[in-house]
Amino acid sequence: MKTLRLLFGLALVTTAFSVQAEDYSEKQHDKLIRECNRNNLESCVTAAIWTRDYLEAPANAYPFLKKACDGGNIRGCNVLGNLYLNPSSGLGMDYAAAVKLYERACKGGYENACTNLEDTKAEMAQGNTSARDNRLNQLSESCALENEAACQALMLEMQR
Numbered sequence: 001m002k003t004l005r006l007l008f009g010l011a012l013v014t015t016a017f018s019v020q021a022e023d024y025s026e027k028q029h030d031k032l033i034r035e036c037n038r039n040n041l042e043s044c045v046t047a048a049i050w051t052r053d054y055l056e057a058p059a060n061a062y063p064f065l066k067k068a069c070d071g072g073n074i075r076g077c078n079v080l081g082n083l084y085l086n087p088s089s090g091l092g093m094d095y096a097a098a099v100k101l102y103e104r105a106c107k108g109g110y111e112n113a114c115t116n117l118e119d120t121k122a123e124m125a126q127g128n129t130s131a132r133d134n135r136l137n138q139l140s141e142s143c144a145l146e147n148e149a150a151c152q153a154l155m156l157e158m159q160r
Contacts, residue, residue, distance in 0.1 A: 024054040036064055041073035048079060058083060059090040059149045069101065074108035077101045081116060087138050090153035095124055 029050050035043035048064035051057050065083060068076025081101035084094045091097070099120055105113030142150030 024050055029054075033064075036067065039071065041068040041071045041076060044068040044071075045073060045076045045079055048076075048083075052083070052086075057149055058086050058088050059152045062089065062091065069104075074105040074110040074113065077105040077108070078110050078113040078116060081105070081113065081120075085120070088142065088147065088149040088153055090149070090156045092153070092156070095120060099124075 029047060032043045032047035032050065036047050044064040045068045048061035048068070051064065052061040061083060062080075065076050065080040069080050078101065081098040083089045084091045084098040084101065087093055099117065102113045102117035102120060106117050139150045139154040143154050
């Protein structure tokens with residue numbers, strides 16, 4: 001019986017990770033969202049990445065990543081940090097927020113976050129961070145080109 005439980009547990013873990021390696025499909029994306037709703041935080045991260053990349057809707061990836069990061073998934077914190085530096089995400093190119101998330105993930109042992117943290121701090125030290133006016137101009141230009149995510153981001157940024 002103990003062996004059966006172990007095999008069942010292993011099958012669940014294998015299934016969860018095999019979804020990430022597959023190509024995007026709407027059916028798999030829906031499955032990831034259902035798993036995220038059941039608090040499978042790694043599924044939240046993958047659903048967010050697919051939402052950002054395949055559906056080209058970075059603004060819609062935020063709730064999945066926030067849930068994952070708040071739940072302690074350090075990969076989710078790293079990807080959320082990346083989202084804060086995406087001008088189309090609606091999060092306003094917030095370097096300070098990205099740094100905090102990278103620090104959290106780096107302290108948790110996620111090596112990519114350590115690299116992102118170093119790179120972001122170096123960029124900030126060189127003064128390459130966008131001023132609010134530059135962000136608004138970029139978003140406005142993208143919105144004028146009918147980029148829906150940029151229009152949503154612009155609306156959110158204007159409310160700050």
